[in-house]
Amino acid sequence: MTRILTIEDDAVTAREIVAELSSHGLEVDWVDNGREGLERAVSGNYDLITLDRMLPELDGLAIVTTLRTMGVSTPILMISALSDVDERVRGLRAGGDDYLTKPFATDEMAARVEVLLRRQNTVTAQATTLRVADLELNLISHEASRDGQLLMLLPTEYKLLEFLMRNTGQILSRMMIFEEVWGYHFDPGTNLIDVHIGRLRKKIDPPGNVPLIRTVRGSGYVIAEPV
Structure with a gap:
């Protein structure tokens, strides 16, 4: 369940926030002072924070500044009586x-929360998933799928595919691939890359699928959307 942290010292306002967001199926924790609010927020266990600007012990501006300095990227909806x-x-x-x-x-408050949550989910998905046409690579689970079908990749095949997909549309030379995937200087006499590209193609581009991995003669390889 999506978890919200509400940092608000006014009990009436806090109860209104909790009641409204709870009615939308969200789990809401309420803290009534800035110091405890910061401690909870730093935990990173929340999907969004509603933050009062003026709080006892530590004000809202100090909280948001501290969180961003610490690298906490949780979306924050600031709520304040200061309207200028x-x-x-x-x-x-x-x-x-x-x-x-x-x-x-x-x-209106709930609508803004929903917008921030959707925006965060989109950013998270973009950051953890690479896509080329119907090919997807999940950077968290290290799973690849094409047209919804899970592909069984060996560790080196995964690294090779990730490098290709992170550089979609860019021709990658054998030297670039060798140094990125295998991590040592390229030996022009080996066919190691060609062998692994061949194995990867059998899984990514089986008969009946539009090929995504292409050989650029004399240059290297590229993965790209079908022309």
């Missing part, structure tokens, strides 16, 4: 992803 433009700009520049002014409609 400069304050909004200050919050967003510090690392907030959106800024909502009090008083606010709870349905």
